[in-house]
Amino acid sequence: MRGVVLLSVLLCAAYRIALSATTGLLENGNFELAPSASSMNGTVVVGRYAIPGWENDGFIEYIKSGQKQGDMLLVVPEGAYAVRLGNEASIKQNIKVIKGMYYSITFSAARTCAQEERLNITVAPDSGVLPIQTVYTSSGWDNYAWAFKTESDVITLIIHNPGVEEDPACGPLIDAVAIKALYPPRPTNKNILKNAGFEEGPYIFPNTPWGVLIPPNIEDDHSPLPGWVVESLKAVKYIDSAHYSVPQGRRAVELVGGKESALAQITRTIVGKTYRLSFSVGDANNSCAGSLVVEAFAGKGTLKVPYASKGSGGFKRAALTFRAVSNRTRIMFLSTFYTMRSDDFSSLCGPVVDDVKLLSIRKP
Ligand SMILES: *[C@@H]1O[C@H](CO)[C@@H](O)[C@H](O)[C@H]1NC(C)=O
Ligand SMILES: *[C@@H]1O[C@H](CO)[C@@H](O)[C@H](O)[C@H]1NC(C)=O
Ligand SMILES: *[C@@H]1O[C@H](CO)[C@@H](O)[C@H](O)[C@H]1NC(C)=O
Ligand SMILES: *[C@@H]1O[C@H](CO)[C@@H](O)[C@H](O)[C@H]1NC(C)=O
Numbered sequence: 001m002r003g004v005v006l007l008s009v010l011l012c013a014a015y016r017i018a019l020s021a022t023t024g025l026l027e028n029g030n031f032e033l034a035p036s037a038s039s040m041n042g043t044v045v046v047g048r049y050a051i052p053g054w055e056n057d058g059f060i061e062y063i064k065s066g067q068k069q070g071d072m073l074l075v076v077p078e079g080a081y082a083v084r085l086g087n088e089a090s091i092k093q094n095i096k097v098i099k100g101m102y103y104s105i106t107f108s109a110a111r112t113c114a115q116e117e118r119l120n121i122t123v124a125p126d127s128g129v130l131p132i133q134t135v136y137t138s139s140g141w142d143n144y145a146w147a148f149k150t151e152s153d154v155i156t157l158i159i160h161n162p163g164v165e166e167d168p169a170c171g172p173l174i175d176a177v178a179i180k181a182l183y184p185p186r187p188t189n190k191n192i193l194k195n196a197g198f199e200e201g202p203y204i205f206p207n208t209p210w211g212v213l214i215p216p217n218i219e220d221d222h223s224p225l226p227g228w229v230v231e232s233l234k235a236v237k238y239i240d241s242a243h244y245s246v247p248q249g250r251r252a253v254e255l256v257g258g259k260e261s262a263l264a265q266i267t268r269t270i271v272g273k274t275y276r277l278s279f280s281v282g283d284a285n286n287s288c289a290g291s292l293v294v295e296a297f298a299g300k301g302t303l304k305v306p307y308a309s310k311g312s313g314g315f316k317r318a319a320l321t322f323r324a325v326s327n328r329t330r331i332m333f334l335s336t337f338y339t340m341r342s343d344d345f346s347s348l349c350g351p352v353v354d355d356v357k358l359l360s361i362r363k364p
Contacts (some may be wrong), residue, residue, distance in 0.1 A: 022181040023203060026093055026157075028053030030176040032079040035062055039354070043067070045108050045256040051083065054093050059086030063173060065306045069112060074173065077108060077141045077208050082175040084112065085119075085161035089171070092158040095179060097150045104202035104224035105157060108275045113170035115163070122158040123148040126222070127164065130215050132172055134234060136256055138347050141175065143212040144204035145224035145238065147182060155248045178203040184226040187272055192267050192275075193331065194227030196356040201238050209243040211254065216261075225253070227265055231332070234260040239352070245285030245313030252354035255294065255335035264332040267358065269299070269324035277331060279356040281307045282315025286341060288338040288349035293336035298322045298358075299329045304336065307351055311342055315352065321361070331358065 030111060031051065033192035039050035050056070061084040065076035076082045087223040097103060111117040111132050120129050126148040136142050148155075157179075161171050180203035185195045195201075202212050204222040214225050214237035223229050230236050234257025239246065246252040255261055269275060281294045296303045301322030307315075322329075335350040 017169050023179070025176060025178045026053065026095060029178055031062070031081045031083055031174075032077045034081060039089050040268075045083075052058065052089070054091050054208045056089070058089030060089050060091065061086070074112075074172075075139065076175055077139065078176040078205065082173045082364060084171050085159070086169075086171045087161065087164050090158050090160035091174070092156055093177075094154050094156050097153065097155050098181070099150050099153050102147060102149050102184060102222060102226070104145050104180050104182055105177065106143055106145050106180070106203040106205065107159065107177040108141050108143045108175045108205065110142070110175075110246070111135070112173060113165065113167065115165055116168060117161070117163055117170075117172050119144075119172060120160040120162045121146045122160065123150075123155045125151070128215075128217065134236070136200070136213065136237065136348055137210045141208070143205060143208060143210065145212045145214055147202070147222040147224040151221055176205055176208070178205065179336070182224070182226050187267075190359075192269075192360070193265055193356055195225070196227075196358070197223065197249045198238070198253055198354060201251055204240045204242075206242065206309045210239040211239040211244070214238050214253070215252045222290050229264055230261060231264045232257070232262045232334070234258070235326040236261050236263050239284055245282070246354060247280035247282050247315040247352065248355035252284075252352050254352050255333065255350040256348045258335050258338040258350070262332050262334040264330055266328055266330050269327060269329040270360070271324055271327055273360045274321060274323050274362070275329075275358060276319055276361045277356070277358050278317060279333075280315045280352075280354045281305045281318055282352045282354070283307070283309040283311055283313060284352050285311070285313030285359065286350070287311040287343040288339055288348055289342045290339055291337075292339060292351040293353070294318075294351045294353060295334050295336055296320050297330065297332040299325050309351070315354070331356070
């Protein structure tokens with residue numbers, strides 16, 4: 001009997017570690033556990049281990065929602081607390097993972113001054129500098145994803161502000177940090193493309209209904225949206241059915257960056273064969289109304305798909321037939337226009353793409 005209890009306690013503990021290592025907020029990932037009063041000087045955090053769960057370096061402030069900065073009221077999306085990273089400041093945490101697997105990090109950040117702000121995310125030996133200059137929400141907070149492959153059982157995640165602003169009170173706010181294991185999908189005999197329905201991707205916070213930005217990853221090796229890369233300057237937004245209208249399954253992408261955000265996948269094809277690329281174009285039910293156009297590219301084939309959006313959800317199918325001219329074909333989508341939400345003119349929006357299929361066909 002005692003053995004059974006002990007075993008179930010052990011299993012329970014193992015399960016908790018496994019769970020915490022694969023999906024969800026990191027330890028004190030939303031910074032709701034505060035430093036002790038003796039580790040604070042006003043809003044400034046004193047000491048490397050003052051914030052439970054984290055190790056910090058440099059000028060870090062612990063911000064309460066509703067705190068004022070000049071004329072600006074700082075509002076925190078997840079809970080009531082966030083941290084601000086001053087010039088060259090960083091926060092880090094060790095995370096138990098499974099060696100050799102892919103993971104994505106999702107975090108919410110807001111810039112506080114007009115300067116060009118960036119964040120440098122590191123899980124050695126990988127690192128990526130994410131621009132947080134363009135704001136995609138009216139709240140000022142955006143969620144960002146970044147992915148890496150593990151080389152050991154415990155990794156150290158570092159979020160670093162490489163900025164050197166004159167005003168030390170400038171610097172990005174970080175509110176919530178989560179992790180999710182990625183299972184890179186394989187093509188099947190029903191679809192040559194990988195992750196063609198975008199079902200596999202980064203963690204989406206249940207409480208922040210503004211999707212997750214997949215940043216351009218020109219210099220990174222790993223995509224938080226397995227199979228796909230964002231090839232241009234601006235991010236693509238990853239959305240879920242809990243907060244948006246999604247054509248198929250639980251996830252989709254919204255092309256929020258106009259011609260500056262191109263989503264692409266390079267796939268194997270056989271030279272001379274004819275292929276049919278089909279996909280859904282719609283809107284996310286987020287007041288993104290107007291004449292939306294998605295441009296699809298495959299080999300030398302292109303297709304413009306107009307979609308008259310009322311901003312209240314819905315989609316249609318489109319298809320492009322092309323002959324492969326190479327044994328690798330780039331499939332790419334972008335939005336022709338920039339669009340703003342009609343309920344809230346400060347945020348960019350765009351057409352939704354989902355349920356992409358690529359198959360070879362007999363000559364039509
Ligand atoms: C608290 O910060 C002020 C400057 O803002 C500094 O003068 C003071 O020495 C600090 N106190 C401690 C205990 O570090
Ligand atoms: C980002 O951090 C990594 C690791 O600390 C470092 O090698 C890299 O130079 C940093 N990049 C910038 C732009 O600060
Ligand atoms: C769009 O959102 C509204 C309100 O949130 C909801 O009632 C409606 O069912 C949604 N429509 C679609 C197509 O998802
Ligand atoms: C196709 O792939 C082979 C190697 O797998 C390569 O030698 C050849 O040049 C490729 N052909 C084209 C047209 O890309």
